[in-house]
Amino acid sequence: ATLEDNLGYGRGNNVGIRLALEMGAEYICVLNNDAVVEGNFVDDAVSALHGLPENVAVIGPKILDYWDLSDWQRPTAKKQALMFIIPKAIAFKVKRKLKRDCWLYRMFWYTREGPAPVNTVPGSCMIFRAGALEKTGGFDENTFLYMEEDILADKLKGLGMAEYYIPHIRIYHKWGQSIGGASFVHLFRSSMYFYRSRRRVGLMGLVFLRLWFLFVFFAKLFRSRSFRNFETFKDFLHAFLTTANKSLS
Numbered sequence: 001a002t003l004e005d006n007l008g009y010g011r012g013n014n015v016g017i018r019l020a021l022e023m024g025a026e027y028i029c030v031l032n033n034d035a036v037v038e039g040n041f042v043d044d045a046v047s048a049l050h051g052l053p054e055n056v057a058v059i060g061p062k063i064l065d066y067w068d069l070s071d072w073q074r075p076t077a078k079k080q081a082l083m084f085i086i087p088k089a090i091a092f093k094v095k096r097k098l099k100r101d102c103w104l105y106r107m108f109w110y111t112r113e114g115p116a117p118v119n120t121v122p123g124s125c126m127i128f129r130a131g132a133l134e135k136t137g138g139f140d141e142n143t144f145l146y147m148e149e150d151i152l153a154d155k156l157k158g159l160g161m162a163e164y165y166i167p168h169i170r171i172y173h174k175w176g177q178s179i180g181g182a183s184f185v186h187l188f189r190s191s192m193y194f195y196r197s198r199r200r201v202g203l204m205g206l207v208f209l210r211l212w213f214l215f216v217f218f219a220k221l222f223r224s225r226s227f228r229n230f231e232t233f234k235d236f237l238h239a240f241l242t243t244a245n246k247s248l249s
Contacts (some may be wrong), residue, residue: 004153006031008143008234009144009145009243010141010142010144010148011139013030013139015140017030017133017138017139018138020130021130025130026130027126027129028128029045029126029128029132030044030123031171032123032125032175034066034174034175035063035172035174036172037170038169038171041161041171045127045169048115048127050167052219053162055160055162056117056129056162056163057132057161058126058128058129058132058156059121059158059161060118060121060125060164060165060166061124061125061166061169061171062166062167062168062170063170063171063172064121064171064172064173065175066085066173067141068099069172072095072096073173073175074109074110075163076108076118076120076150077107077109077110078107078108078119080147082199082201084107084108085209087104087220088108089221089239090104091104091105091232096238099206111123113167115164115166116164117165118164119164120163121163123148123149124173125173126149129186132156132159142193142197143194144187145190146186147191151194151206161196180226181224181226181227181234184216185212186219188237188239191213192206192209192210208244217236234241
């Protein structure tokens, strides 16, 4: 593969990470191409890392919606436990629709304004100490899109390292659309991989996860044109059947 190919989040970012490490970088920023930073972003990020303990491997800024400046993409406050997948999805939808926090949202995301250790900072902007990425080997390349931050968070915690939220650093993210059919298939594959390989969820848990995604997929068929697409349907069916084989093996 070349850089002209779409390698996915993990593999694509790892190309740049390896190059930065070869060049002797001290810090590495992973930033979405649809994000806009403030002029003092780099200085503020480096200054923040200098002021934190050495075990802090990565920091994340406050992420505002580029279009309406709403504050929605927060760090997670706790691990991605399977039992929380439905209430967490509901909480996220409520937050996006009402443009404000609710008690359910605060169960899963860090919503306070001060700097604090968190479980996972969003993947749209992550500022690393280069040594931390060198120790983890970068992002897991078994997923194409989604769950990469959670997998990396597990690796960092296993090495005794932490993640931190720094709200006085801000970026503006142009993401604002609902997840499309093709992205939903990636989310399904990545979620199955994450809960099977990182959370060691048993057979019954994986069956529940598959049925939940199946229900959501067919619910979205009636609401989104991108889901009423033969290629999307075929890709989801293939993913659904192949993950079934892996769950039973």
